[in-house]
Amino acid sequence: MNKVIAALDNSLATSPVLATASALAELFGAEVEPVHVRTDGARVARSVAEAAGLRLRELRGPIVESLCRTADDPEVVALVLGARGTPVAKRPLGSTAVAVATDIDKPLAVVPPDAQVAPSLRRVLVPIEAASRSLTPRTIVQIARGTGIDIVALHVIDETTVPAFTDQPQHENETRTREFLRRYCPWGIDNVQLEIRVGHVHQLVAPVADETNVDLIALGWSQQIGAGRARVVQTTLEQAHVPVLLLPVEIAKTSTGAAGGHVLATV
């Protein structure tokens, strides 16, 4: 049986982590396994698990290694852990979460301590860029399609990608939306609602998530975090009020151009 690992510590995020794991388990058709890496007692973790009718598995050893080793299990389809910090003082990923996120090659959900987690996922926000070498998390879109979950695809136009022409928006926008989804999100075109915003994507993911009332933000990422990298991931994790699912994405090696590039070869 597939498993979603809920990494419970003794923080404010413990309950939302377990709730998120339950929701993801429903999405992935898996069961929840709460785990705790014993460092400073397991009372909060144990009581939250017991309240959910689950048995807590206690792990020993270095936290990161323990969690990564657990995630390595072929039956594990996702890992959920809490973002460190309190609702008042937000910080991006703590060092543990960073280490785990960059090491495992499976979906990792990071849950803010103030997240109001719905028992079932109804709507997921997925940022999409207009590039063939895209980090769009295809898997979540495909899974969502099979389970009837609504996808809100967010595309952000910045100064470099402002379109050249507006023409008649009452016709043009419908066409562009349809074509955009066919190019960059073709796997879920029937249940995807495209939201287009102007600005900088890293600043807009969390606000649009709030605006569109989603239950989860799904971000594809290359697992490279450092100066100037993964800005969307870091800012979203700082600002989001819902769980953020990080999906490792292998960048496609295609060389076809983005929209607007040279289309046609003549003889």
Add this chain to the structure above:
Amino acid sequence: MTTRVAPRRATRPLPAPLARRFEALLFDWDGTAVLDRQADGSEVRELVDELCAYGFVLGIVTGTHLGNVDGQLAARPPGPGRLYLCMNRGSEVFVADEAGVHLRYRREATPAEDAGLDAAAEATVAALGARGLRAEIVSQRLNRRKIDLIPEPEWSDPPKARIAELLQAVQERLRAAGLVSLQEAVQIGYDAAVAAGLPDPRVSSDAKHVEIGLTDKSDSARWLLEELARLGIGPGLVAVAGDEFGPLGGLPGSDSLLLVGEADRATAFSVGAEPTGTPAGVIPLGGGPARFADVLRDQLERRHRGDPPDIEDDPAWTLMVDGVDAHLERVHESLLAIADGHIGTRATPLFAHTAADPSVFVGNRYVGEGSETELARAPLWNTLPGRPATPAGVRRRLDLRSGLLRHDGPAEALQLSSLARPGTVAMRVLAKRRRLPESNRRVLEHDGVTTALFDRSEAGRLERIGAVARSESEALSALAAAGDAGFERLLAEHRGRWAARWAEADIVVEGDAELQRALRFTLFHLMASVPESGEAAVGARGLSGHGYRGHVFWDTDVFVLPFFAATHPESARAMLEYRLRRLTAAREAAARLGYAGARFPWESAASGVDVTPSHAHLPGGGIARIRTGEAEEHIVADVAWAADTYLGWTGDRAFEQGPFRTLLTETARYWASRVRLDHEGRAHILGVIGPDEYHEPVDDNAFTNVMARWNLRRAAAIGGSETERAQWLRVADALVDGYDEMSGLYEQFAGFFELEPLVIADIAPRRPIAADVLLGHERTAQAQVLKQADVLMLHQLVPDEVAPRSFLSNLDFYEPRTAHGSSLSPAVHASLLARAGRFREALAALRIAARMDLDDLTSSSSAGVHLATMGGLWQALAFGFAGVRPRGDVLVVDPRLPREWSALELRLRFRGNPLRLRIERTGVSIDAPPALALRKLDEHWEVVLT
């Protein structure tokens, strides 16, 4: 495919370059098709007859006269192919058909030329005689004289087999006379001809004779290639055959004259012995007439079994897509779409692909209601059942010259949507490793449109003929007619029709090959998108995609119609007929608003009622109310302007006295009732939207007011009661236009100059740019940023209606403030910048317009090509660079040729007369019937009616 008896196969396989289907063959007679003049020509005749029945075109090129060839061949072939007999060394062309042999062309020598030929021949004989070589003038054929270099009984009529011996004997005689070679004898003949006053003599030798003439085989070849071009057959589809391509006695072989420059892409082969070899590019097939017959049999076999024809592979005329790119497939299908004015078929891969967006659009036919009204779609005819092909192995090519779409890959296919029989389609498929549908006939229906299809399937080949119509009976009737004609005749008709359309409308830009290709792409889609009879509802994306739902905008009247008015007026008339048939709806619309006359809708479809959607989702989020349907009223004057443009090019008096008068009257009535007079008696038009849609609604939009004024004045010149005319003129004179004499500027609308003076050219990272997205809707509306030409459109459309010498000041002011956020804008600016002589900027704008769809610059070419941009591009060339404009009974030509171009050529039609206008650095010339003449004035030229 056919029920004819299968032809005998070729005796041996042919080399690869010949193992393909050709559409025409030019060939020498004596030694190539037959051994000699005594040989039996019956086998060749049979092959010729059969090939012509399959649509093949043959051209015999020979030095002898008709009697010799026709006496042997005696072919009277049926169509749709043709047999041309080019006789007398380039001086005559006959056509043979079932009714007999008919003269098509004869080069008539003038008396001076005849005398010159005589003198040249005599001088040559004399010159040779002076050297001790006895020569004789042996014949005075049409346009040539033949001098026998070896007038001895033994060599009176030598067979081709003794050519080497003959050559040796002649050379011995020449040497004995102190002549080095046969070349020297030919040179003597040439010098004599020039001295006799012949400016371009054709002097050659067949070893025995020196022949001095006015024409030669190269003239035949050129004539034939031109004729083939008129039939829509390019040189890439032509084979050239002879037996004497290689040099003979140091002189070029006689058949080498067939290899004219125009035949560069033809495939040449020799069946002769060619003792000295063949020139580069000529396939040495050998085998004489028997092998030539093999080539004919091979061509027959390919047609008999139904191979899909190939297309011309000319880079200047071909668009090609390799593979199926999931991102760009929908764009490619738009770009390579084929249409015939009535239906348009997207260039979907033969076998279904998830990235494809297959559709067949039916012009003038709508489904749905209100703003959801959209073009009807017919059932698909161009796809086959089966799993998708591996994308990497698929290639699609569109031949723009003949409107043929060719597929290559796991299946080969040729598709056409007949321009000669709009609504009739045909396809031939050769499937290498695929199962094809069985033969069948079926009738399909979708959106109230019927498609009748007939498939004939055999041995891995499919031939499909179809007809799309509004009813089953119409479709079946058209299908029956098409079936009777057969695929080859449908193909020949279609090619010929496209060739005729190109002859009317082609543009040549010498000096910019990339622009040339883009122009051909543009003209193709324009011509394919509009019918030439009835009424033509021309949507923003034509028949190539679902974009804009097929709704008709000012795009059609202002941007597309002028091209047709100037090249194919029947189509322009059909576009006007669409508007005329919706005058009732336009009158009702005006009445509903409390106005008189006719008010055409911003977006029009089936009924003429406005179908503009009321809202749109904005790129930056949110929903915006769309007001263009309520307030973009310049469309009323635009329709009137389109009608006047048609009249200017055609001089159609019946139209002028009837529908034109009605149209102008009704639109003038509208404006007269629409204006509001202030206390000073000035007339205003309040609450409108001009072409610049960033600002809405506005008062006294200059474009709207000046076009309304033009409309009123034009109507007063032609229609209305006396009272009305007086009123119209009063209103026209009273209309404010925003012009300030001091600055020379037109204020785009009341209060424009008080807006934030942003110059988008200075602040935007690039142009074109959607400034409303970059800056936000509100900021843009409060700034002097334009979406597209507004005031400047007046200088493009009604240059005589604006203040004299106001052009440059307004260009300098408004151009930098234009974001070009409309795909209509770059072409207009290209035109205006060309008029101003600002070529660097003009060419930059022109290239954007030219690449609009090819580079998917709007990110929406997936939904169809931008027909108005295409029309605008034509206008930029015609009005902007060529400076062509009708003015009364005269066509003014006031060109602006950039130094990058060595010449610009346009095909036009003025007052029913076709003309080819050529503009070069040195001046202007026309090629036109006697009804037109060109005269030069101080600053420009005029084409006048004689």
